[in-house]
Amino acid sequence: MNNVLIPVLRMMEHAKNRPDNIALVDENCELTWAQLQDAVIDVAKSVAPLVQADKEKRVAVFFDGSAEMVISILAVQLAGGAYIPLEPKIPAVRIDAIFATASPALILTDSKNSQACSEIASRLAVPLAIIDAQSSGTVSQCQGFVAGEGALPVLTPQLPAVVFFTSGSTGRPKGVELCHTGYQRWFEGVQELMAVTPDDRVALTTNHSFDLSLGEIVLGIVSGATLYVPSQAVVRDPFSLIPWLDKHRITIWQSVPSLMRQILCFFPQSDALQSLRIMMFCGEPLEVSLVAKFRDSFTHTSARPLNLYGPVEASVQVSWCWAYEYLNSGLTVVPLGKPLKHAHIQLQDLGEGAQEIQVSGEHLALRYLDEEKTRQAFIDNDATRPRYYRTGDIGALNDNGDIEYCGRIDDQVKINGYRIELSEIEKNIIERFAATDACVVPVLKDDRYELAAFVVAANHDKKTLRRTLAEALPVYMLPRSFFFLEALPLTDNGKRDKVKLKTDYLS
Numbered sequence: 001m002n003n004v005l006i007p008v009l010r011m012m013e014h015a016k017n018r019p020d021n022i023a024l025v026d027e028n029c030e031l032t033w034a035q036l037q038d039a040v041i042d043v044a045k046s047v048a049p050l051v052q053a054d055k056e057k058r059v060a061v062f063f064d065g066s067a068e069m070v071i072s073i074l075a076v077q078l079a080g081g082a083y084i085p086l087e088p089k090i091p092a093v094r095i096d097a098i099f100a101t102a103s104p105a106l107i108l109t110d111s112k113n114s115q116a117c118s119e120i121a122s123r124l125a126v127p128l129a130i131i132d133a134q135s136s137g138t139v140s141q142c143q144g145f146v147a148g149e150g151a152l153p154v155l156t157p158q159l160p161a162v163v164f165f166t167s168g169s170t171g172r173p174k175g176v177e178l179c180h181t182g183y184q185r186w187f188e189g190v191q192e193l194m195a196v197t198p199d200d201r202v203a204l205t206t207n208h209s210f211d212l213s214l215g216e217i218v219l220g221i222v223s224g225a226t227l228y229v230p231s232q233a234v235v236r237d238p239f240s241l242i243p244w245l246d247k248h249r250i251t252i253w254q255s256v257p258s259l260m261r262q263i264l265c266f267f268p269q270s271d272a273l274q275s276l277r278i279m280m281f282c283g284e285p286l287e288v289s290l291v292a293k294f295r296d297s298f299t300h301t302s303a304r305p306l307n308l309y310g311p312v313e314a315s316v317q318v319s320w321c322w323a324y325e326y327l328n329s330g331l332t333v334v335p336l337g338k339p340l341k342h343a344h345i346q347l348q349d350l351g352e353g354a355q356e357i358q359v360s361g362e363h364l365a366l367r368y369l370d371e372e373k374t375r376q377a378f379i380d381n382d383a384t385r386p387r388y389y390r391t392g393d394i395g396a397l398n399d400n401g402d403i404e405y406c407g408r409i410d411d412q413v414k415i416n417g418y419r420i421e422l423s424e425i426e427k428n429i430i431e432r433f434a435a436t437d438a439c440v441v442p443v444l445k446d447d448r449y450e451l452a453a454f455v456v457a458a459n460h461d462k463k464t465l466r467r468t469l470a471e472a473l474p475v476y477m478l479p480r481s482f483f484f485l486e487a488l489p490l491t492d493n494g495k496r497d498k499v500k501l502k503t504d505y506l507s
Contacts, residue, residue, distance in 0.1 A: 005157035006180040007187065007218045008077045011037060014198075014224045021198060023221075025248070026067040026229040029133050033224075036071070041152075042138040043075035043131060047106060049148030050127070051081040054105035058163060060098075060126070061208070062086040062109040062117050064232045068131040069208055070217060071138065072108040073162075080153035081105075082160035082177060085209040088113050092120075093472040097172050098165050099124050101369050106145060118143055157181040160366060164211050164312050167412075167420045167477065171427030175369035182315030183218045185362045189340025190215075193306065193320055194252065194278050196223035201275070202252045203245060204229045210417065212282055215316035216254055225252070238262040242272050249275040256283035256417030257290055258448055264290075264297050273301040282308040282317060283417030285405055286334040291323045309336040309405070310343075312419070313377065313389050314363040318343035321402055335402035336395065345403065346388070347395055356409060357395040360388035413442045415449050418476045422451075425469070425477055429455055432468045439488050439496050440479060443506050453479035454501055460484040 011033070014023065019034035031039065051057050059076045061083045063069035076083040084102050086095065107128045109117040114130050121128035127145035131138055139147050161180045168174030196202070202220040204227055206213040220227035234244045242263060245253060253276060255263075260281070273279075279294070286307045294305060305324060310317030321337025336357075339345045343363050347355035364387065367374045380387040394406040411422040422440045429438040435457035442449050455465065462482045469478055483505050489497040 005184045006077075006155050007184050007222050008040075008074050008180070009155065010222045011040065011074060014221070018198065018224065021224070022226050024067050024070055024227050024229070026065070026133075027231045029067050031067060031133065036074075039071045039133060039138045040074045040078055043071060043108075044078035044152055045149055046139045046147035047075065047081070047108075047129070048079040048152055049150040050105055050145070051076070051079045052150070052153060054081075056103050056105070057081040057160070058084055058102050058104045060084045060086050060102075060104040060107045062088065062107055062113055062120075063208060064088055064112065065204060065208065065229045065235065066110055066112075067133040067229060068110040070204070070227065070229065071133055072131055073208070073214075073217065074221070076108070077161050077180070078152060078155070080155060080159060082163050084163045084165070084175075085213070087207055087209045087474075088116060090209075090474055091471055092123075094173060094474065095120060096124070098175070099126070101173070101175050102163055102165075111141075114141070155180070157184070158366070162214060163369065164209070166312060167418075167424045169410075169421045169423045171424050171431065173424075174373065174421075176313055176365050177367055177369060178312075178315055178365045182363045182365065183214060184222070185342035186215065186316045186340065187218050187222045189342055190219070190308070190317070190320070191223065192341055196225055196252060198224035198226075200225035200251045200277075201249055202227050203248075203250045203254070205235050205241070206254060207235075210283075211312040211316060212254060212417070219252065239266045242267060242270070245276065246272050246274070251275055251277045252280070253278070254280035254282060257281055257286050258284060258416045260290060260294060261448065264293050267297050269296075270298055271300040273298045273303055276301050276303040279303040279305045280308055281305055281323065281334075282310075284414045286323060288323075288326055288329070288331055288334055291334060292327055295324070295327075307334045307337060309403075310363075311359075311389070311391050311393075313365045313391075314343065314359045315365065318345060318359050318363055319403060331404075333405060335398060335400075335404045337402045344386075346385075347397060347403070350394075350409065354394050354406070354409070355396060357391045357393045357403065358388045359391060360386050364389055413449070415442065415451065415476060420451075420477055425451070425453065425473065425479065428469055428472050429453060429465070432472060433457055433459065433465050437488050439498065439501065441498050441501060441506075443502065445480075450481075451477075451479040452481045452483065452506060454483045454485055454488060454505070456485055456487055 015033040015037035023033040023036040128143040130141035132140040165173040308317040344361040426438040437456040
């Protein structure tokens with residue numbers, strides 16, 4: 001039973017039943033299921049003694065997309081640990097905050113990122129190991145790390161599997177710890193809809209620090225499909241991504257709507273994506289007009305667009321909706337849809353007609369790495385209900401029984417699929433730039449959302465402010481425009497008047 005609920009152990013089944021089938025492909029190598037298993041076990045055995053000896057059993061994995069990244073993620077989990085994804089170019093201040101919160105026992109990376117990681121490892125006194133998928137011994141170099149040969153632990157479904165860090169309202173990144181069960185239950189839910197087989201080719205195009213990436217990995221390794229990992233040069237270039245998908249005859253692909261908007265600018269009418277059969281949209285509200293444009297642009301594809309919704313605290317996604325069903329509905333945004341097989345969603349009345357989307361069931365994360373935040377968001381003291389998570393999203397049920405997204409109860413936004421707490425940016429502006437007040441708002445510009453910051457400070461140097469924020473925040477959280485004011489406008493009840501800010505400065 002345990003093996004069924006732990007995705008990494010499903011890899012072993014495919015290595016046994018179809019050892020010579022291709023499991024993993026990147027720009028440098030191609031691994032069969034047997035080779036992937038050997039590499040994962042090699043790394044897992046090397047790190048297991050250190051992982052098991054550590055109280056938190058966490059390992060930082062610092063990569064661009066690569067086969068080594070996938071191997072490291074699976075190996076950490078097989079060794080009984082939880083991985084912490086870190087992307088290159090993340091500011092040192094943010095890395096320090098993540099390490100201070102999560103206390104990883106080890107850093108894993110590849111040769112491409114070894115120099116940057118060596119500096120981090122030295123500064124924070126954390127051992128470092130370099131992974132090479134093409135070498136005879138997968139762990140090829142070490143800094144302060146001695147490879148072990150201990151036995152692998154017995155895994156249980158509720159063991160921590162990953163810690164994702166998202167934007168935090170306190171001004172520091174917020175860590176959420178998830179277990180194996182949640183991702184396996186997610187897979188079972190989407191598998192009912194997609195019926196992924198070993199003949200499928202799944203694209204791993206999402207940055208591994210984004211929770212959607214683990215869904216792509218699980219989709220490939222549990223179904224036995226082939227997982228394809230493009231280079232970052234391809235992922236970051238909307239013009240190159242479609243030819244890459246066609247070259248590898250990808251059948252399952254996941255994208256945030258904002259990326260698809262950029263892509264469609266280059267492909268107003270194309271015969272591409274003929275191999276694609278499922279187009280997964282997620283991470284942001286999906287506009288009906290974008291779905292129609294996708295259909296009209298890729299005239300030769302039979303791919304079915306699937307809208308998926310869910311917070312990281314509930315293991316990738318918890319609801320689904322086939323987007324084409326709403327093309328002629330008159331709606332602006334495709335509904336979030338119905339719960340996946342193992343997800344339980346309740347719309348809880350907040351008063352004044354608003355209902356919060358609350359999630360319960362095996363999808364749920366274990367906790368935040370902050371006890372107070374865990375108590376506030378994961379409610380387990382309600383005698384009338386099982387443990388549930390408050391998403392902060394507002395929803396409503398339509399006549400088809402589908403949940404429609406109606407906004408947020410707070411200032412959290414999503415930009416290019418990344419969840420951002422505007423207050424984290426504001427607090428960094430105030431603390432790091434000696435500002436007396438700040439307000440950050442999202443603004444739609446050229447079919448894309450970006451951030452604008454309104455700042456009350458003696459120093460009006462935009463370049464210095466941007467440089468100061470870049471030392472602490474990732475690129476996706478940096479405002480595109482800055483406005484310096486004598487004071488922020490307020491509404492009659494004393495709140496920041498964001499409508500006036502947008503009207504006076506952004507219209």
